[in-house]
Amino acid sequence: xxxxxxxxxxxxxxxxxxxxxxxxxxxxxxxxxxxxxxxxxxxxxxxxxxxxxxxxxxxxxxxxxxxxxxxxxxxxxxxxxxxxxxxxxxxxxxxxxxxxxxxxxxxxxxxxxxxxxxxxxxxxxxxxxxxxxxxxxxxxxxxxxxxxxxxxxxxxxxxxxxxxxxxxxxxxxxxxxxxxxxxxxxxxxxxxxxxxxxxxxxxxxxxxxxxxxxxxxxxxxxxxxxxxxxxxxxxxxxxxxxxxxxxxxxxxxxxxxxxxxxxxxxxxxxxxxxxxxxxxxxxxxxxxxxxxxxxxxxxxxxxxxxxxxxxxxxxxx
Numbered sequence: 001x002x003x004x005x006x007x008x009x010x011x012x013x014x015x016x017x018x019x020x021x022x023x024x025x026x027x028x029x030x031x032x033x034x035x036x037x038x039x040x041x042x043x044x045x046x047x048x049x050x051x052x053x054x055x056x057x058x059x060x061x062x063x064x065x066x067x068x069x070x071x072x073x074x075x076x077x078x079x080x081x082x083x084x085x086x087x088x089x090x091x092x093x094x095x096x097x098x099x100x101x102x103x104x105x106x107x108x109x110x111x112x113x114x115x116x117x118x119x120x121x122x123x124x125x126x127x128x129x130x131x132x133x134x135x136x137x138x139x140x141x142x143x144x145x146x147x148x149x150x151x152x153x154x155x156x157x158x159x160x161x162x163x164x165x166x167x168x169x170x171x172x173x174x175x176x177x178x179x180x181x182x183x184x185x186x187x188x189x190x191x192x193x194x195x196x197x198x199x200x201x202x203x204x205x206x207x208x209x210x211x212x213x214x215x216x217x218x219x220x221x222x223x224x225x226x227x228x229x230x231x232x233x234x235x236x237x238x239x240x241x242x243x244x245x246x247x248x249x250x251x252x253x254x255x256x257x258x259x260x261x262x263x264x265x266x267x268x269x270x271x272x273x274x275x276x277x278x279x280x281x282x283x284x285x286x287x288x289x290x291x292x293x294x295x296x297x298x299x300x301x302x303x304x305x306x307x308x309x310x311x312x313x314x315x316x317x
Contacts (some may be wrong), residue, residue, distance in 0.1 A: 224231010
């Protein structure tokens with residue numbers, strides 16, 4: 001069972017991760033000429049190179065703590081949480097827009113929190129269910145108007161492709177969140193930061209394999225387009241992948257899975273905040289209500305995991 005101090009530190013780390021990860025929804029807008037595959041390769045090559053450089057001084061010690069099963073886990077986690085997820089997300093943003101993508105990916109807290117109910121340290125459904133439902137309702141509300149606006153501005157077929165890709169991104173990242181939390185619990189000798197860097201090295205290896213296919217999607221990319229892509233790739237690699245993943249892995253160590261899922265709400269909140277700044281507009285009344293509901297759901301979930309609350313539940317039995 002987590003201690004109160006660990007719980008709030010975990011929430012702070014979840015907030016930091018959300019602030020960094022929300023930036024990935026803006027990346028396709030900042031480099032609109034780059035294909036989804038090219039954006040994925042650019043981001044994760046940069047991530048892999050930076051991670052390898054940071055991990056190099058202690059590579060032998062860290063690598064010695066991993067067995068074959070751990071390396072296999074890093075491989076599928078790197079694919080699910082990085083390459084596959086980001087590829088689907090970029091396609092979704094291109095075809096369905098930031099709002100629709102954030103709306104669907106914002107359902108990750110519900111999927112992960114429900115999965116975490118099977119853990120022995122999770123509160124019963126009657127305590128954790130209401131904040132999960134509140135988060136789900138908030139996600140639906142916050143995207144309703146924006147989704148309708150995107151549908152009016154885009155071809156229906158493109159919007160449908162984007163929505164399907166957003167659902168695929170949702171499933172991919174949910175699998176990553178659950179698997180990553182499980183594996184970090186099995187490897188306490190590996191720090192949260194080093195696990196993030198190891199994931200980066202493996203992800204960079206996969207990105208190298210995609211360089212050749214990405215070359216076929218270059219099209220008529222200009223020098224300005226290349227410079228923009230390089231800047232966006234480097235920025236997202238440092239902020240979202242290095243810093244954001246380090247925050248998330250620390251939260252994964254400090255919070256139970258049923259509570260960890262709620263922290264992904266912060267990614268949706270920051271995605272919409274950055275979207276408002278990019279579009280130079282403020283939130284509508286419905287969006288303000290939905291944001292308040294999201295914040296309330298996180299606070300409610302934290303309170304449901306208090307030791308006193310869990311003790312009261314155990315006493316009821």
